[in-house]
Amino acid sequence: MNDLIKIIIDGKTIQGEPGETILHVANRSGIAIPTLCHDPRLDPYSSCYLCVVEVKGMRGHQPACSTCITEGMEVTTNNESIRKSRRTALELILSNHYADCFGPCRQTCPAGADVQGYISLIDKGMYTEAIGLIKEANPLPAVCGRVCVRPCEAACRRLLLGEPNGVGIDYMKRFAADQDLKSANHFRPAVKPSTDKKVAIIGAGPGGLSAAYWLQCEGHQTDIFEANPNPGGWLRYGIPEYRLPNDILDQEIERITELGARIFCNQKLGDNLSYADLKNKYDAVILTIGSQKGAKLGVEGDEAENVFSGIDFLRNMEMTGKRADFTGKTVAVVGGGNTAMDCCRTSIRCGAQKVYVIYRRTEAEMPANPIEIHESKLEGVEYLFLTNPTHVNKDADGKLQSVTCIRMELGEPDASGRRRPVPVKGSEFDLSVNYILAAIGQKTEVTFLDDVNIHAVDGQLKVTKWGDVEADRLTLQTGIPGMFAAGDGVTGPATIIEAIAQARIASHSCIQYLMGEPVTPIKKEFISRKEAIKDPEPGMMAGKFETQVRMEMPVLDAADRFNFNEVELGYCSEEITRHEASRCLECGCGAIYTCDLKKYATEYGAIQNHYSGGFKQYDVDFRHPFIEIDNNKCVLCSRCIRICREIVGASALGLVNRGFDTFVAPAAGVSLSDTHCESCGMCISACPTGAISENVPFKPGPVKLTAAPTIDFMGSEGFEVNLMHHKGFFHEATARNGVINQAGNINRRLKFGYRLLNNTDRITKPMLYQDGQWKEISFEKALNMIKDKLTSVKPDENALFAGARLTNEEQYLVQKLARGGLKTNNVSSFHYLGRGDGYLPNGDFGVPFNDLHGVNHFFVMGCDLNIDHPVVSFLVENARFRNTARLINITTASETPLDYKATSTIRVKSYYALLKAMNHYLLHACKQNDMYLRAVSLNVDEYRTHLLAQDYLLLINNSGLSQQEVESLADDYNLSPNAILIFSEKEMSSAASSEAANLAMITGKHGKTMSGLLPLRENNNSQGLWDMGIRPKLGVGQQSIADPEFRAKLSKKWGADNLPETSHCVRKLLEDGKITNLLVFGEDPAGCAIDKAEVPAMLKKAGFIVVMDYFMTPTAQLANLVLPASFPLETGGSFTNTQRNAQPFQAAMDCKPELSTPAQLAALCNLMGLPTSAQPDEIFIEMVQVLPGKKCHQLSLLTTEADNSARRFDYGCDALIRMADEAFKSALN
Amino acid sequence: MQNTKIIVGLGSCGIAAGAGKTYQKIETLIAEGNLDIKLGKTSCVGMCYREPLVEIHDATGVYLYGDVDESRVSEIIEKHIREHTPVKEYLVKTDLFPTPDDTFLKDQVKITLRNCGMIDPEQIEEYEARGGYEAVKKITAEKLTSADIIKTVLESGIRGRGGGGFPTGMKWKFAAGYPSPEKYIICNADEGDPGAFMDRSVLEGDPHTVLEGMIIGGYAIGASDGIIYCRAEYPLAIKRLNIALGQARAKGYLGIDACGIAGFNFDIHIKEGAGAFVCGEETALIASVEGRRGMPRKRPPFPAQSGLWNKPTNINNVETFAGIPWIILNGAEAFAHYGTEKSKGTKVFALAGKVKRSGLVEVPMGMTIRDVIFNLGGGIKNDKKFKAVQMGGPSGGCIPEYLADTVVDYDSVTATGAIMGSGGMVVMDETTCMVDVAKFFLDFTCKESCGKCTFCRIGTKRMLEILERITNGEGKPSDLDELIDLAQQIKENTLCGLGQTAPNPVLTTLRYFRDEYEAHINQHKCPAKVCKKLLTYSVNEAKCTGCTVCARNCPVNAIDGERKKVHSIRQDACIKCGLCFTKCKFDAIELS
């Protein structure tokens, strides 16, 4: 059929297929149309109205996601009216989006530091990573960790919980910064290649240093010119050492100079440095001059000797290196800010006998940090509140004698909102003092104005009426295009963190300028804030979190403070820091990096409170152990509900109420865990915002994540996935659309089980059990020990086991080591131990996953499909939703997880008997598809004769069904078009598996598309065990080891003679105690055994056991030597899925153990004289070269004698799957 | 006395007005007096304003009495039956001499309502006696094909009476064009417009005509099943429909080879709606019939292609179906004879509000609104000033007095910004605040929004909040632009009719009564004295007796005064709750 439809989108003619939507066609053609409610996996819905477009001839706007194309349709996707509608849609949604993108800490931080993000890293002990994150916004964490004014802590919602203190953000930051400073591997930012651009920075204060940091990161050379003898500016000359030790400052500065920034001291612009030079030598200039001129006391007599401005006093000491000597003197400090605190506390340290702080308002109005006030009182400072100096009295020599003060009272509020102090008439009194330190304000000093303006050609530098440098508010560009300004010099006296924030803006503008781009403000991203909808109220967080007191900062004893030693000692342990980290309420949203609402709100410039009015407020529902629902963030796109219905088939979620009151929830207020929820997390994948998210067990961050692409290693479907991590800590597993995973689904084991990869109990070194305890030993020692053991016995006294989770390459090496190195065919896997060969052809039978959508009748036998093979289950359920297909659940269990979904459930006693009876019936009644059968199988008559000789009624009886039921089931499968039988090796014996294959051939279903058989193997690489030769009798490519030709090929390839011909039943050898050396690679027979006593006893018959695994599994506990295994995603390699698709993948992470699994195996091979590469791709090539020349697989009916269900292990004998499934079980019960 | 028959109107409104008791009383009197009188029932004839209605047929003619509550029964029986003297003061209509109420019926043309109030709706024979089921018989007799019927319906020009105004014949043609063994025809009887009750009256008064219309439609499109989706709030309609269905099945009009047409296996079932206005929208209605939340989806595919259970489905309104048998029987031309160029036939209106004669009227398309209200409706109650008429319910708009000469047809009404809708006509006088009316409708749509589309779910709420601000005296001048802007965007960006038309009441009132909005915003006044927060309550000193009731009831103690002395209200403290006004027994509290 060739009836393509032509439409015109934005003037472009595009072809599409009938039934396609505008959105689909546009996306295919690279025309982006925003949408929140559309999910390509689901039927169109149209609720968000973001995807609106104009269609010529149609009234109003049309939702592109559900408007199907018609011939000649003319579509406009982007014009003013459409943009306006989209913006309005977003603004309407946001007006009822009572949620935070960032916590108030990040919102209030002038520099926008990702507080919650770095707390989450500190919580994980990832201090260097935390410092990296902080330095994106603030290059001076060790400094700020000590002296920041912390607006973040004042805004902390802990306070709304009724606690007196917010989270100790600075304490944690300081801890992390100090750890990083101490660390040999301290944080170093990524630095871009040099641009050969040079920038002069005037002033080495916090602003200048910060600007240098960011410019250096971008590859620009910065030279900082500092007027003082040492860099640091206010940090050095304004803040006393007992608060900020110089060595800390020096170290932090060094972190910037090590990036290439140069600092030239004693260079003052307009003095010994001229703009004329700068202009010639540099491409741009940033002025970070600070605001450090002290204000005079401003009362009569303030010119008296011993009356200083506070900051001159502080600077002088630093400059001269001499402490003032106030021994026995009385000092009055005037003012209530942090400088006043520095002055009074320094005065105490300089030996003053008495120190007063004179402040005209009360303590409540003091701008100084309350901690400082508290500490100063401890140190003996006396406060004179509501007091103001009116006159300085001096003696004849002009020396200060006393100060006259007047009492004040608070009147009406002034412009700042604080009550204005007014003098109380007649309340004057004199205070005898020796020194007055006036800490009542600072001014900016621009001494270089003329020098600059004389030499400037394309503009003029100006100052504001306050005397500060004039610069554009948003770009901080001055009147001279290549000159930028930041910090106190622009704003007047402010805080360090504000100076840093400004430096960020200025360096951003400067970088644009240097790169020849137009200088524009930093693009503002949309930030949703609860405060935009409702003002916070005290106590509003109460009842939502448990209260937890702040871990206070240890300080020097007050008696020990008469020196300049640092008073605050810093958190003394990781435990305390982590305890404080756990107080963080995690206000910010976990979806900020993925949220579509935020993305579009930014793109369309939406304003959250454009429309204001009633809004909905919901409690976050996190009763489910893996999934949490935050309806505050919900946009009612129903994707979660629809995916749960259309793909998962669980219908656990629904809409409740209607209109504005609608929200998403399981029915009747129950927890999601009390519904049919399958904990698959598909709802999370569907949510365009953070309304449904993963209930993570760790501090969520959020942090920016990197994808480690790999193949599912916890299921046999082989779906492509991304493991999302930040610096090696995994935060999330998401589906990756690929060849197999076209629908973008994910196995729940991986969706939530990825967390096991973060397990800190991982083994990374070989461990030897000696003298009753485990000891780390070197790889060299371990491998040599193994070699010695293996070679000290007869070849067949060794047995090697390889797990179904190993990569093909690893499995290949295991059997190569056995056959080529040890000359034994004792190579097997517990996974299939003693279960017969009936599973062998399963890999060739599977109906391709992509065909499942067309199946109408699913017969699921012996398989908890939705639990063990969720990804197949999703395809089945979607087919059922689309085609209203039937699902017949056939089980021996009295209850299965699939019961509730099945169209009908048939309970049987034996799958084997049932299948055999069905085959018997079909052949006996001549209902087989003879034409197909005879075409594919040579042994039809032989099989038929054998089967029909069996006692039919006994089979019926053993099946647990009546004759009529068996026959109608057989007819049903035989006669229903597009019928498929799905079963799992986990539950069905290999004999039953063979009979199922026979059934598919007898009915001819196997020969048709969208029907037949879908056998499901258990583990990610169960198939590999068959293909890589992990069977005593079979070598690579299922070639018989007894075949001399094959052995000759191997000998040649491996350079090894005398490959063993005979093979034994390894199970029997093991049980008979004939195995001395047992090597188990990636299996956990002891932990996964169904009979917990029998298996360890069997294992222990071996004299020397080596186990290679990730963790100290029960099997590893039995071992003499344990080797650390690498994760497949650390090495790369390939898995072969249940449908026999071999899928290579690359290493995506660094390998934690020094030697990876393939490297250890290759090393052992080499020790045994088999030259072997450790590179997965090279191993793969070698493996391919020993494969049989052509595929000689002939289908045939498999005659079975009796049922042989001998499954001895759960979880496919894999510790990782066991841990994942056990975690599910314990969490969900 | 022989051949005398008394018929009582027992529609919902009649019963609400006491007709049930009237019926019982007559029954008692007949039994007690051993009178040879047949007592019968009928439904609403449309004169709701004179309910309960009692019709007496005797040898001299037919007499319709109005306002016959229980207390008047004896008098009428006594005078009319025993003394053969009609009681002129209660007489509403008779062919023998004129009555003041004649004008109510004079200009009406009854096609849809031809049997309402004329027959006992629970007796199929009475329907048949008036030509009922003749149309289906005509199909068999004349061997009319599906195409013949669709042609007739097309030519009649009848358009959907549910409000959309889509040509019914076209709809049938589409539905007929999708062959399927399963196909549905649905009668939308989920009359949710506040202020409309045409469908209820038809269903209660003449259920068979709806069934017959559906049978014809079902035959025309090739349906296998018919469904009547009826509001659960109409128990009487449901009861009578069930009776009618039983009778129609018994007579072979429904079932295997329905109406004797071989192979036409067609039956009709009732689905009770559960209360959601949005289910008037076709796709939402289908979702509801399927047992889902009534949330609309995007069309196409139209129900004609993929409707109920994804099968071809045709949906028409009660009134549309009720007109079909007449059209088939009398021909397309007879129907098209009435009406205007693009709007053919007649239309039923539910006349309510501040009008003297409220009730149901059926008029030919093309009559002016003024004629409907003044000639038929008798003008405004208490002879107050006519201000506006609201048409089309929450999707419609308010047509001001100066446009009252607009004729009723789809296009003319739409041109005013209102819509024809299903036929609700709520008359408003000078005491109606138009901002309040807009707020009322928006409150309704807001509550009835299914919540799917962003603009409808949140946008209407934001509009409502602005209107609430305005009626509370907190409006800003910019609010009006904001309202218009939001309204326009909501109209353009929603999925279904509910959302697309939700802003209409605001837009039309803003268009015609902007001054009223401005008075609320700028002068903080409600000219119609409706918006409580904008009123000033004061004590009329002449009327106040000093009983202290107001002062005792004032929740904020804003009323001062001693017992037996004139009280006064402190305006700064008054919260305008209106309690004093309702409590005062002497009308001494005044509003301004």
Next chain:
Amino acid sequence: MRINRINKKTPTIDPTVSNFSEIDKLLAEYKGRKGTLIPILQGVQEILGYLPPRVFQKIADATGIPVSDLYGVATFYAQFRLHPVGKLMIKVCHGTACHVQNASAVSSAIEEALGVKDGDTTADGLFTLESVACLGCCSLAPVMMIGSETFGKLTGSEAVKIIKEIRQRETSTTADLVNNK
């Protein structure tokens, strides 16, 4: 470590409703038919007067309809009630015709007289007050419906008078019943 959040409690399922035999009959009647969700809920509400939480799981088990669908439908349509109601529903019509003829005065008079708000039930369990969109008796506006009886052309005080009469009638019949025992 994550912050310790305080979880909201899972509501305890109402244990009082135990007699489901009539419901079983109803469910049996609808068994195997499609599109029966709303009629089933209507039927159950008819029997129990409202839809208690427990009933949803029961219907789901019997019909295979997901409980989320049942609950979604029950909370979507105005007809369904999730809480017990009084013996008699007082439905005050707030249709357009009633609104312009001061239905709000009727509502507030009743609210005051009964001491309940819209949607609430009187302490004696006799009345539940409810505003409804339109009763379709616009010509008699303003209108209210008590039980299955409709009253038109009301004022606030008339409405209250009617309610008082009904209350008297109801309480005396109850008293009679008690006395007769």
